Amino acid sequence: MSGRPALEQRYRRVLRLLPGYYRATWEEDMVATFLDSWLTGDPETDQAVLTYCRPSVPEVASVAGLAARLYLGGAGAPRRYFAWGQAVRGAVLAVLLGNALLGLGQLLLLVRSDHLIGWLPAAPGGVWFDLSYGVGIGWVVIFVAVVLGDLRTARFIGALVIVAQVVLVLQAQLGDLLISPLATWTDWVLIDLIPVLALAAFHRDAPPRARRPWLLGLLALYLLVSLPLTAADLTGHQAWVPDNPGVGCLLVALLCLAHVPRAWSRRPGPGVWSLTLVLLATLAGLNRLITLAYYPHDPHLVKVGLVELLIMAAAAALVVPDAGRAPSAVPSPPPSRSLG
C-alpha cells in the first residue's frame, strides 16, 4: 500500500465503502479508470496530481451512492443485501409515517392558529410557529411522495424540511428556549436527518411499495391514535398523554406483539418484517433515551419514559430471533425492471 501514489491510496480508501464481494471484482479496474481520468501524460504534472490531488466530492458521492444501492439491495442483489434493503426501506417508511402523523397534528395546529374552526381553542401563531407547521405538512408530503414512488419530490421537500428545522432549532437555541440543546440536536439527527438521508435506500432497483396499506395506515393511525390523544390533550387530560417518543415506543411495541404469532409460527415468513421492527425499536429506543433529557426536574416522567422503553424492548426481543433469519431466509429478489 505504501508504494502506491497518495491519490490512489485516497481513492482506495473511498472504495472501502463498497461491499467486499463487489470490490473483489471491480476495485482494480475502478482504480485504473479513476487514475486514467486524472493523468495528463506530462510527468511533472502527473507527479503533482498523484501526490496532492484528492477524489472530488461528486466522485466520492458516486461511490457512496453505489454503496447504498449495493448494501441496501434491490432487484438482482445478493439475498443478504436484499433483506437489509427491504428492512431499511420498511423502517424508513415507518419513521416517515410517524413524522407524517405528527405533521397532520401540525396541520390541525395551523387551522387552530388561524381560528378556522371557532370551537377549537386557539393555537399560537407567528412566523416561527407557521414555519414549524409548514415543516409538519412537509413530512406528510414526503411520506405520500415516497409511497407513490415520486422520490424526486420526496428528496426535494426533504431537503427543504431539514433546512427549515435547522433554522427552527437554531432560533430556539439562540433564544435560550431549549431545555437540552444536545438532546434536541440528537433527536433531529435520529428522527429527521437520518430518514431523509435514508431515502437513498429507495433507489431504482428497489421493489415498488404497496401503496394502499401505507396510506391506509396513515389514516388509521391518525384516527385511532393521534386524534384521541389530541382530544385528551385539549380536554385537560394532558397527564394521560404520553410524549411523542413515548407514543413511538408503545406503537413499536404493539407492532412487535402483533407480529409475534407469525414470527413464532411453524412456517414463519422471510423475517424481513421482524428485521424492520428491530431497526424501528432501536431507533425508537435511542430517541426515547435521548429525550429523557427533556425532563431534568421531573423524575416521574423519566420513570414513565423508562417503562415505555422497557415495554418496547421486551416486545422487540420476541421478534429478534426471527429477524436474525432474514438475511438467509429471504427469497431471491426479482429481476430488475430496467436493463443497466
Place this chain on the structure above:
Amino acid sequence: MTIRSLTGQAFYILTALANGPRHGYGIVGDVADLSQGRVKLKIGSLYGVLDRLSSEGLIEPDREEAHDGRLRRYYRLTRDGRGALADEADLRAASARVVWARLGLGGAEAAG
C-alpha cells in the same frame, strides 16, 4: 413478456461499445462525446452500470492490457447486448419519428 428498456446511461455505454471493445476510461470519454457532453459518467456510476450490464449478460470482459503499471480491462458487447441496443435504438427512433411528426418537422419521412 415485458420488454425491459435500457436506462439512459446503459444506452450510451452499450453504444460506446458497439464500435469495438473499450476500457473504462475509454467508455467515459466516448459517452461524453456521444451525448455531446450531457452525460459525464462518474466512476462509481460507470461501474454500477457495467456491473449490471455484465450480470444481465449484455457485456463481457474482452482482454486486459498493461498501461503505466496498471491493468486496463476492456469490455465488449455480447450478442444479447447487441440485440438489446438495437431494440432500444428502434424504440427511440420510433419515438423520435412521432415527435417530428407532431411538431410538423417532416422528420417522419426522413427517418422512415
